[in-house]
Amino acid sequence: MPIVSALLLSALVLTTSTLGVDGRLTLDTMSSSLKRMEYAVRGQVVIAADKIQADLTAHAPGSEDFDFEKILYTNIGNPQSVGQKELTWPRQVLSLVDLPNEVGVDHPDVLKMYPKDAVKRAKEIKLGLGSGSGAYSHSKGAKIFRDDVAAFIKKRDDGVASDPEDIYLTNGASAGIENVLKALIADPSCGMMIPIPQYPIYSALLDLHNGQKVPYYLDEDRCWEINIRELERSLTAAQEAGVNVVGLVLINPGNPTGQVLSKEGVQDVVRFCAANDLVLMSDEVYQENVYDDTPFYSAKRAAYDCGLLEDDRLQLVSFHSASKGVFGECGRRGGYMELVGFDQTVKDHLYKLASSGLCSSISGQIMISLMARGPEKGDESYESHELEKSLIFESLKRRSKIVEAGLNAVEGMSCQPAQGAMYCFPSVQVPDRAIEAAAKLGLPPDTFYALSLLERTGVCVVPASGFGQRKGRFGFRTTFLPQEEDLSNAVSAIRRHHEEFSLKYK
Ligand SMILES: Cc1ncc(COP(=O)(O)O)c(C=O)c1O
Known part of the structure; x- marks a missing residue:
């Protein structure tokens, strides 16, 4: 079943199953402001993506029809979920603060495993917290x-x-x-x-x-x-x-x-x-x-x-x-x-x-x-901490350019420079026939577009309508957080899909 129809069906099941059970909290009686609240970053397209990912993992019937092996999540600014490595020094300090003294800061071999400045900082934090990290x-x-x-x-x-x-x-x-x-x-x-x-x-x-x-x-x-x-x-x-x-x-x-x-x-x-x-x-x-x-x-x-x-x-x-x-x-x-x-x-x-x-x-x-407050100049961890930070930063900077340039090269897309943050927010030309098809399903055109992109390529983006935009503009938000090779593949997939989509609804 195409994703959009499945989504509409599941919404219907959810609606009817939460109504009408005596004495229970129901859709009618629960907070209307909570019902009104929308949060697109984890909305409809992501729910569909999670379902496809679960089917792919379980080799569910029909999952072999997808032309990809996993979902590439570019919907949320969650760097470590898409492969960004943790910085070493903060984790060293954190682990020492969490460990009981005798197996951490006061262990006789602690300096064989941890740099001196991490141990010093952890002791300082423990002293400052007074009751430790569990209070x-x-x-x-x-x-x-x-x-x-x-x-x-x-x-x-x-x-x-x-x-x-x-x-x-x-x-x-x-x-x-x-x-x-x-x-x-x-x-x-x-x-x-x-x-x-x-x-x-x-x-x-x-x-x-x-x-x-x-x-x-x-x-x-x-x-x-x-x-x-x-x-x-x-x-x-x-x-x-x-x-x-x-x-x-x-x-x-x-x-x-x-x-x-x-x-x-x-x-x-x-x-x-x-x-x-x-x-x-x-x-x-x-x-x-x-x-x-x-x-x-x-x-x-x-x-x-x-x-x-x-x-x-x-x-x-x-x-x-x-x-x-x-x-x-x-x-x-x-x-x-x-x-x-x-x-x-x-x-x-x-x-x-x-x-x-x-x-x-x-x-x-x-x-x-x-x-x-990171390690200070002259501390054992200073150079390595700065190096790790700059490797991540430089890679983010490169990735911002890969996505911006890649999207601008697609005919029918236009993307402002990603000067900062972690996102590109291109506008996309959506053909009239696609807008009509979306309306028949009761979907905003760019949600329809994003679901189609997901189904065809496994790339999960957030429809621009989830963030608000001028009337008549359509688009999506993608992070540039996945690692460089994945990101280049994603940009190619976005282009292929856009060409195919434009042709289909011409
Ligand atoms: C602009 C902006 N503000 C706030 C947040 C919330 O961040 P957190 O609660 O993880 O600090 C985010 C998360 O993506 C964000 O993009």
Whole structure:
């Protein structure tokens, strides 16, 4: 059975089987905001991909009809799931912190297995944690780690001060984002300006917490830059419609769009937020993933340069993560947020919210601290750690070019430069007959396209509609995370499929 029909059938079975059992939670009685919430990165196409992968692994009847042996997942920015090697030194420190002293840091042969500086750092962490890695820490995260993060931010921003008391270590950036949105959405009239296209955690969480999405469009023709006039248009339109706009989300470097914003662009945004009393949520999880000449420029640095840190003229919360960069430690769930310019009473309530979650994952906290402060020059691990990081970085940079150039060479596709992050976001010409065929199945055209790509090639991408886009534009997001050979094969497969698809629906 073609994938699209199977999907529709399974959706029907799911719907009828969850309805109508007395006294149980049903589709009718469960949270309508949860039902409304969508999250494309792990949506319909990925569910279909998982099913095909399971059939291929089990050699299920029909699986021999596929022209590929495994699914190539390019749907999610999860580097280690597609072959990125772990960095050695952070894992050494982490393992020593986790091991009981007698078989770890205090073992007589420990220096035969671990570099001296890893042992020293693990001892330092154990001392700082006090109760070891199996106990809850302070709800904002252990103070020693917050000190590392504050020092990292200060160095990054050329000396702009950072206070460890305003830093919260979180379960990935995601948990920090959700907590801030919970605080911001006071009632259903509240709205947040979000970029279109956007990383769908924002639209999903706004749906979940009954906030309104106020879209502002990025300028595809100008490499997905932010346009101040578009910000003004979006804010005015929302206010005229009665929305109480409380904040703005900035994603820099961009996901799914891969742009790195210019200094002027970031300054425009901080000024705009300060002038309109909008809380700026600056998502900077890809700050280390910058491959072109435009350097990363943080929103905090921009606020400082524009004089907006004085008298708390801007309310800013910035996010970072150990999941991206070259660490790629997504599963550790390490992230942080820094609050700048907020009232103490608001901070107290955010602290209460963090306390209700007890603390974030300790291995995530450790990873964040190791990312913020690596081995020092002269330490035994320094050279090898730097080398491992640069090998990953250089390979990511090469891969970004392979995908960007490969997609731009396909007639009917156009892809802006992947200046940063981990994604390419091409627009794709979808023939009218394919649009009609998709409509008959009740699918957005690019979901139909992505399912066809999956079925024919095993390459799993996310339809662009999952991130939002201008009406009439179609496309998809692909990561450039698979290893170089797999990626080149994927680009060839995408081209073959596009030619075949265009011919079929001409
Ligand atoms: C823009 C952006 N923000 C936040 C996140 C969440 O990252 P994590 O929760 O793993 O730190 C992601 C993950 O892909 C992302 O792309």
